[in-house]
Amino acid sequence: MKYDFDTFVSRRGTDCVKWDVLADNDILPLWVADMDFRSAPAILETLRRRVEHGFFGYALPPAAWRESLAHWLARRHGWKIAPSSILDSVSVIPAISAVVRTFCKPGEKVIIQTPVYNAFFPTIRNQGCEILENPLRCIPVHPGAKGDFTYEMDFEDLERKASDPAAKLFLISNPHNPAGRAWSEEELRTVGEICLRHGVFLASDEIHADLQLPGSRHVPLASLSDAFRDASVTFWSASKAFNLAGLQTAAIICADPAIRSRIHHTQVIHGTEHLNPFGFLAAMTAWEQCEDWLDELCPYLCDNYDAFLEFVHERIPGLRVATLEATYLTWVDASAWGIPSEELARRLEEKAKVKFSPGAIYGEPKGTTFLRVNLATPRSLLLAALERVERFAEAERRQ
Numbered sequence: 400m401k402y403d404f405d406t407f408v409s410r411r412g413t414d415c416v417k418w419d420v421l422a423d424n425d426i427l428p429l430w431v432a433d434m435d436f437r438s439a440p441a442i443l444e445t446l447r448r449r450v451e452h453g454f455f456g457y458a459l460p461p462a463a464w465r466e467s468l469a470h471w472l473a474r475r476h477g478w479k480i481a482p483s484s485i486l487d488s489v490s491v492i493p494a495i496s497a498v499v500r501t502f503c504k505p506g507e508k509v510i511i512q513t514p515v516y517n518a519f520f521p522t523i524r525n526q527g528c529e530i531l532e533n534p535l536r537c538i539p540v541h542p543g544a545k546g547d548f549t550y551e552m553d554f555e556d557l558e559r560k561a562s563d564p565a566a567k568l569f570l571i572s573n574p575h576n577p578a579g580r581a582w583s584e585e586e587l588r589t590v591g592e593i594c595l596r597h598g599v600f601l602a603s604d605e606i607h608a609d610l611q612l613p614g615s616r617h618v619p620l621a622s623l624s625d626a627f628r629d630a631s632v633t634f635w636s637a638s639k640a641f642n643l644a645g646l647q648t649a650a651i652i653c654a655d656p657a658i659r660s661r662i663h664h665t666q667v668i669h670g671t672e673h674l675n676p677f678g679f680l681a682a683m684t685a686w687e688q689c690e691d692w693l694d695e696l697c698p699y700l701c702d703n704y705d706a707f708l709e710f711v712h713e714r715i716p717g718l719r720v721a722t723l724e725a726t727y728l729t730w731v732d733a734s735a736w737g738i739p740s741e742e743l744a745r746r747l748e749e750k751a752k753v754k755f756s757p758g759a760i761y762g763e764p765k766g767t768t769f770l771r772v773n774l775a776t777p778r779s780l781l782l783a784a785l786e787r788v789e790r791f792a793e794a795e796r797r798q
């Protein structure tokens with residue numbers, strides 16, 4: 400291995416959401432989606448050079464920023480886009496907001512597939528729009544796959560929801576946070592065709608796309624046909640795969656010039672279309688120089704998942720783990736413990752000193768308990784957190 404993901408570097412006292420909002424310093428945080436790995440050396444070098452120059456005035460991303468992303472998408476994912484189809488955005492959530500606002504008037508509806516990334520909910524509702532849930536179906540794992548269960552889409556339900564005249568937008572997490580699915584070409588074709596049939600515009604959040612575990616492949620929704628390309632936007636960023644979320648830099652890919660200009664207009668109203676120089680320089684360096692770092696990261700994450708699975712199966716009765724194809728976020732069914740997820744997450748934080756995200760914030764089904772666990776941390780820390788959960792579970796059983 401050329402890169403070191405095993406050494407723990409403390410992030411405490413760096414104004415970091417993951418580590419610095421904790422109630423006490425003993426808590427091990429495996430919650431918010433960023434990684435406890437330092438950025439790739441080439442990115443650090445780029446940023447160092449930028450800092451040494453000493454000027455931080457208004458920045459203008461060079462044309463090479465868009466070309467860099469277009470090259471990455473073509474090389475890594477076989478998806479050819481025109482650099483001119485890219486809009487800049489200060490991170491993905493404001494980009495989703497701009498798209499919701501562009502396509503939906505207050506009272507109109509956005510379809511999402513629950514359980515799903517928690518920020519989708521307020522991003523839609525804060526604009527006076529309604530959510531139409533197309534819940535994912537929990538199913539047994541496919542033969543030979545790892546994990547205890549996985550998810551599939553409910554196409555019949557989607558057809559019903561998409562036929563609602565108030566449904567204007569379908570917002571998909573591709574790959575899916577927190578279900579861990581890397582959606583297949585067939586699944587994406589089916590959802591795309593259903594939405595197009597009913598005039599529902601496609602919005603594909605592909606922020607986790609580069610985090611494919613060995614054996615999985617990312618399929619960009621817009622790449623599947625000219626019709627999908629013209630009736631969709633894709634949200635992209637280097638922030639998850641290269642751990643750059645604090646630099647707040649993302650892209651909206653939209654092929655149709657008229658739609659792109661409407662979205663840009665919304666962005667300008669809200670002032671979310673400017674990038675900071677650290678963000679675009681870091682992202683360009685990631686795409687141009689750090690592919691080997693990513694190629695080592697993904698197998699490391701997979702090994703963490705395997706270690707997690709083995710530990711849970713051998714030592715923590717009652718927990719079931721979803722198959723993980725992409726992302727570093729694993730979805731754990733703790734329903735057998737009979738404690739609602741927010742209460743369970745609170746008790747785990749207080750008693751076991753481990754912080755996970757409660758399934759309730761992602762819209763877990765009523766009467767179930769799920770936890771989302773962030774595996775992107777040195778393996779020793781992940782195992783230490785699991786030992787704490789094991790002791791917690793034993794103590795709960797004794798009561």
Ligand SMILES: Cc1ncc(COP(=O)(O)O)c(C=O)c1O
Pocket residue numbers: 432489490491492493516572576604606607636638644648649
């Ligand atoms: C699916 C998904 N979309 C968007 C975001 C947030 O992106 P940003 O920080 O660029 O707003 C996250 C962060 O975890 C995410 O998981």
